[in-house]
Amino acid sequence: MGFSDPTKDKAIEEQLVKDLQAGEMRSFEQLANLYQKKIYSLSFNLTRNATDSQDVTQEVLLILFRKGHTFQGKSAFSSWVYRITLNASYMKLRSRKREPSVSIDDLLPSFNKAGFQQEKIQDWSESTESLLFDNETREVIQKAVDLLPDKEKVVFILRDVEGLSTEKVGNILELTIPAVKSRLHRARLFLRKKLANYFGEYKTRKESK
Amino acid sequence: MICCKECIELLHDYLDGELNPEIEASLEEHFADCPPCIAFVNTYKSTTRLCKDTLKSNDIPDAVKSRLKEFVDKNKNT
Incomplete structure (x- = not known):
């Protein structure tokens, strides 16, 4: 077909x-x-x-x-x-013994009292192309997704990986649209932070060579 | 002026083009003056793309494919 x-x-x-x-x-x-x-x-x-x-x-x-x-x-x-x-x-x-889940809040961005970012943010978005099909990179990405709490993980997989619409994900999980969006955003923030540790370090290593 | 925290909270709707034009303009005004937020937006977008590219390619292994075929054939003939 x-x-x-x-x-x-x-x-x-x-x-x-x-x-x-x-x-x-x-x-x-x-x-x-x-x-x-x-x-x-x-x-x-x-x-x-x-x-x-x-x-x-x-x-x-x-x-x-x-x-x-x-x-x-x-x-x-x-x-x-x-x-x-x-x-x-x-x-x-x-039926399987599971890794303890990580608190998502610990990995969300932090801000000062005026609401400005406190961490130094590296832009590693341009340096990921050559690494994408690298086994180590794949493993880092898979592990980061595996660490997401279930509620955020399922929304992230359905919406961002499988490419379903926000409405459809809401329908499958019986969630409101704002709830789908909020969980997806939290998942992306968590994953961004996890990948930042990996790609940011890689970029620093490459630049110091 | 809108702060980084507000920008990041609105990022999902901003990237989906779902903000009202006035709020969208204030976000862009902030970005123009805030390199850390630009870096944040770029890496936020990359995160989604990288995860999708990595996880989307879960092809069914051939051995599993043939077991599934046997399974379907068996059931459709019952």
């Missing part, structure tokens, strides 16, 4: 969902093909474990297969799939 025209793709997907609701199982395979990468990717970003993500993907596909006909269409089909994926991923995480 081609994915060149978003309106056409949406219409095809809507038809597949209708078929699934009507118990037409041929549409299951096509929907599974459409969604398995999204399910796997979201689950992997939450669990950071290939086996868990495979299990989650299978569980979600099984729910689509067995319960697809009960989908009522009150919200978008994709929102339903994302919600099931999140629940299945959290079940996996619950």
Whole structure:
């Protein structure tokens, strides 16, 4: 199936969902093909474990297969799939010993009484290109995201990584638009600070050579 | 004049183009005079881009892909 025209793709997907609701199982395979990468990717970003993500993907596909006909269409089909994926991923995480989460407030920017920035801010935005595909950089970025508290992490992954709209994220997580925006902003501030420690140091090292 | 703290609080809406023009103009006036905030904005934007580029490429490993295919085939035939 081609994915060149978003309106056409949406219409095809809507038809597949209708078929699934009507118990037409041929549409299951096509929907599974459409969604398995999204399910796997979201689950992997939450669990950071290939086996868990495979299990989650299978569980979600099984729910689509067995319960697809009960989908009522009150919200978008994709929102339903994302919600099931999140629940299945959290079940996996619950059974695992987890790193203690970090307080996000400790890493938010600090200001003086007049509201001006207190820290020295380095601009490392230009020096990241060559490092992007470096394994160490990938690891630093993944670890920083893993350290985010769950509430902020899920918003960040859905909105900034998966590229869903603020409205859609609000719909999936049953949050208001201001709540989505506030969590996303806190997540970005936290990650910026974490990456600043890494890229800022790299830039200083490079400049002192 | 608007301070750094207010600018950073409004950054999300500023980058999404959702501020009213008057507030947007005061932010830009502040940025013109505040190199630390410019550095902050640039690195805030880079953070989003870097994380997206790193995390978006979670391709399903081939072995997992074929297990999923087996799984789908098994179910569609039941």
